[in-house]
């Protein structure tokens with residue numbers, strides 16, 4: 518395998534998902550095929566997922582069919598986002614087996630089908646509580662689809678684990694989870710807490726797209742991504758990687774942190790409360806309780822991972838509630854501490870939306886300069902991280918153009 522060379526901003530891998538599911542919290546605002554935020558028309562049968570156009574509905578027809586059937590089942594209320602994703606993946610796998618034409622992803626010369634994705638079943642059985650929960654979920658899914666798909670309990674269990682370990686998630690412009698998707702090639706990227714080769718990844722419409730942030734030449738094995746959000750402490754990273762991905766990270770950053778005796782600064786009871794809150798998905802609750810938790814965190818620095826996570830969540834929650842100034846403030850604090858360009862870019866885009874709502878885009882507004890600066894910075898960041906043709910990049914460019922025209 519020859520070395521790989523890429524220029525700054527160049528696409529290194531682009532791939533449509535093998536299977537993807539719209540998150541439960543975004544079913545009313547995200548198209549189930551193109552993943553764009555839109556006014557969606559719900560599927561007339563299951564009334565679960567929706568589409569922005571007839572074309573998207575038609576293109577998703579085969580992938581949605583089993584999910585649709587499942588969501589009209591009497592026990593459909595027990596099926597969450599993950600269940601819908603697993604149902605889509607299993608149904609597709611069996612459809613392809615029946616047609617004898619199996620999808621293959623290509624990760625820089627390594628070919629992979631869905632069964633090549635790691636499932637870590639051997640590790641799952643070592644955790645009795647998690648195993649019991651996952652087994653119950655597999656049985657629920659099987660009960661719903663077994664009349665239609667010739668699959669076994671073991672197969673469903675393995676597919677749940679494959680989805681858990683290998684998915685990429687996307688967010689709406691206001692920071693809510695929008696889709697989870699699994700990709701045959703992209704799931705091959707290994708993890709590093711601080712990748713040597715800076716690569717961004719992001720969903721552009723339906724595809725996930727990896728780009729070089731700088732010029733580089735390397736071996737394919739050196740191409741790594743961080744599975745975790747930036748700023749996470751060493752103990753939190755180790756815990757998350759072990760409990761979610763089943764490995765202990767030995768990257769340079771982890772060694773350095775280990776040798777420096779890095780500890781968790783945030784009190785465990787706050788972490789626990791925060792994790793429960795952020796998982797609830799209820800933006801009003803996140804806004805109200807999150808604001809109180811943030812007050813209790815006043816002793817912690819802004820670049821503490823938990824403060825940063827809460828700021829990001831509050832940026833989204835405040836926006837949804839129409840508290841645009843507060844959204845802007847939270848976004849600003851998160852923006853200045855995050856070291857990762859792709860996270861900066863998405864935070865900045867949400868700030869841009871809030872500034873727009875506040876009317877700072879008007880030339881006559883006293884803070885108009887701030888708006889101009891934010892949009893221009895965002896435009897540059899998006900061009901490099903996600904490419905000039907990304908929807909958000911072109912929206913920001915339109916904003917810059919309209920300012921020049923004095924609109």
Ligand SMILES: [Zn+2]
Pocket residue numbers: 548549550551552553568569570573
């Ligand atoms: Zn669509």
Ligand SMILES: [Zn+2]
Pocket residue numbers: 560561562563564565566581584585586
């Ligand atoms: Zn349907």
Ligand SMILES: [Zn+2]
Pocket residue numbers: 709710711754766767768769770771
């Ligand atoms: Zn590490």
